[in-house]
Amino acid sequence: MSFQLVLDYLVSPAFFHGALITLLLTVTALVFGIVAGLVIALLQEARFAPLRGLALVYVWLFRGTPVLFQIIFIYNVLPGFGIRLSAFLSAVIALSLNEGAYMAEILRSGLRAVTRGQRTAALALGLTRGGVMRHIVLPQAMRIVLPPIGNQMIGMLKTSALVSVVAVEELLLVANQTASANFRYFEALSAAGIYYLALSTIFMAGQAWLERTLDPKRSRARKQRRTGLKALIPTVDIR
Template sequence: MPTTTQLFVTWGQLFALFLFFFYSFDLSYEFILSRLPHLLGLGLKSGFLMGAALTVFICAVSIFASTILALVAALARLSRNGMALGISTFYISFFRGTPLLLQILLVYLGLPQIGVVLDPIPAAIIALSLCYGAYMAEIFRAGIQAIPAGQSEAARALGLRGSQIMRLVILPQAIRLIIPPTGNQFIAMLKDSSLVSVLGAWELMYMSRTHGRAEFKYMEMLISAALIYWILSVGFEIVQSRIEKKYGKGIDVNHV
């Protein structure tokens, strides 16, 4: 049997076992179907996004912001400027060394102490961006350092300046090494965005808990939320695989 066929058969069997496991819980499928539009965010609450739609929005903005933060922090981490190095290492150390939930609460409850009051969604985006920017900064740094020094020396011999070398020579090669682990961080962010529910934002986890509590249908809503998160994660994985195919899953830096 071809490998691809075996793969799909195995997935089908495991998924069937997965569904049978949940079927044994005697769930109320009518209740799930009635609440599914709310979990997906197909409707608007007072004109605002909610449910899975809000979760995707928070993640999309956080992904963009964290990527910029990561690149800046990685370049500062590689800088010979003592102040830039100090700021970047302190930032990376703090946000990698403290729990994300604590960071979310510090942003939401701490900033008002200095006069900066944020709504739950902006606070969540800031916390997620800062946290994942720190993790991704180390990924970016490792990718940049993996490019042989000879590449920079050759570019410098051609008269390119430092910024041009980084933009035209180093980063285009490093991106092939950076994409796979960065994609994993994005998927992790999607799941960690459930922590935003503690702020009262109407995202997927908050909606599932609220509707489950209303009629004591916790398992129905939690399982539904789990499946939605899973489907969204699969979507991210598909996008990641397409990007990897476009840029290449890796690069042999010894033959560049």
């Protein structure tokens, strides 16, 4: 066991590049997964039955098969139909589609948590359906779904290690290849573990900040403090 070797791995360009690829995979797949999940969640609430059926099939398919199967399927099967994608792009598509199925259920629960009475009242005040969704439903739903989205983000960070099977040079593949050269698995995997913990800590800190920012009680408290400070500032009559 060599702590110096662990430190050397931590500052090596190969491990740093692997961590960047892991971060890029996680963020990209999460963003596209949220977009896909929102579309599917809205389709699940549609009045047109075929659209609801399409959304149900999507969720059933991608929640019912392993994400590793989906990665290998997209990378190895699609070329047989003339669709050739890079390993990185195949990994992003597979992770995004899989994440979209779970995000759809999370976002659907958040949308349904906003009572129908609020939507009806907003429509009565003259807002369009799009305005109701934008100004009434989504702000409240975001506060509800933020904690599970944060969990999905950390889960995606760890799930991204599966893309090593299609030779995407993410963090775990770099660590495994480095250890295979000198059989120092403890040091290489320890360095990779430190990177994973650091990225997870950043995500958790970002989630905590967003939760504080979107907390309506804290927002009201900040407004009250600003109002109180303005009241204490004396006005000067220059006439």
